[in-house]
Amino acid sequence: MAYLRSVPRVWREREIKYRLIGGACRSCGRRFYPYRQTCPACGSEEVERVKLPETGTVEVFTVVRSPPSEFAEQAPYVVALVRLDDGTLVPAQITDVDPGEVYEGMRVEAALRRYRTQGERGIIEYGIKFRPLIQ
């Protein structure tokens, strides 16, 4: 699969993915992830790059039991939409917790983790997952 054999594809997204960089629209005030130059809500080009907060709350989640093939070894795993503390919604896996212990409203924090591997000889793709926040 060509899309799983590309080093530059992973490299060029490194900042947005590893540092959780989003956009803040100067026109309509919307904040969003990932960053891009155009606001998806109002179309404005006046978008500021922002480092999104690393803590948030699990808003909805599910347990993936029938995974895409490159995630087969990880199933079952929890995927969620996490509402970051600035209001931005981010899709991510929830990690370091038993799937049965995840709940809506759970406080979580970002952690850099492995997502998938580009075949036996390809590079390993990392990204932000969320783990339970220890208060």
Add this chain to the structure above:
Amino acid sequence: MRRVFIAGVGATRVDEHWDKSLRDLMRESSLKAIQDSGLSKKDIEAIYVGNMSSGFLQGQEHLGSLLATWIGVPGVAAAKVEAACASGGAALHQAYLAVRSGVYDCVLVVGVEKMTDAYTGDVTDALVMAEDQEYVAFTGLSFVALNAFVYRYYMKKYGVRQEDIAYFAVHDHKYAVNNPLAQYPRPITLDEVMKSPLVADPIHLLESAPIGDGSAALVLCSEEKLKALGKDVHLEIAGSAVATDVFSLHERADPTTLLATVKAARKAFSMASIEPKDVDVLEVHDAFTVLGVIHLEDMGFAKKGEGWRLLKEGQLEKDGDLPTNTMGGLKARGHPVGATGIYQVYEITLQLRGEAGKNQVPDPEVGVAQNVGGVGGTVAVHVVRRVR
């Protein structure tokens, strides 16, 4: 601009077609549609093929030219149209524009998907390509998981019981029984649905459209061409609209409404000068039970949070106020993704012609088909009207 008519329709059964290839399927439906129209191959001036994943699942692209050659009309204009699961509806929209504009008198539009050549995990890969590969699919989210989020949001926001939503699957299966082209022509019970395994909670296996192979085709033509055929029943595409929404679910303001449905339905209804109450037979894209309910609301047939009432009160039955998915819907007719939008219009055509057999709705005049790509990133809505 010229009026656009459906001159002929054809489809294969939706099934695990181990003995048939992608090209066999689209060839079969195309030739059936041409034969049904009374026109000949030589009348076809352009071909639009709706397909989502042939490149990924078969390693085959360039389906327009491929089909033109395999049905023996090389030389015509042809192209593949892709908009995830709305590929069929989007291709139909292009075919409609081609005739409406006056450029062509007669075009063939075909939807096709061959899914069972691949392992289930690879099909899961293909389907999630409807979402953002870099930032959403990357996390291991499956397409079912995205719809599971919608389901959770919907039940939280409106306090609807899952049983009242899951009943959509029972409804679909009831009607598939009498559809000779349905993938699962057998009834199921609500208890079976609710006890079936979870794919991504709260979505059960029997709340999800199956994986299958199939192809459906329509021949569209201008009024002049149609008159030459001397048919009794004239079916006009009275409205054709495609709309998009913010691509990724997590960036939308309200995940329980598909704004692309709202927009496409309003536009198509306005083109046809109809209101929701004028619809006699409806096909909605219920890839998952909860989406069926949401579509009824977004198209204006029910208030938000109350779509399930139409199901429960029997209004979606063939003798109800809004006969819906009368040939089995995505759940039981099947959902060969790029073909689904064409199957829907194929079924509307059977209803409007009075050829729906035991599932026939009493004397319908206006049919509507709603076809969704991704979780509403694209929606196509078509209105077909019987003209005497």
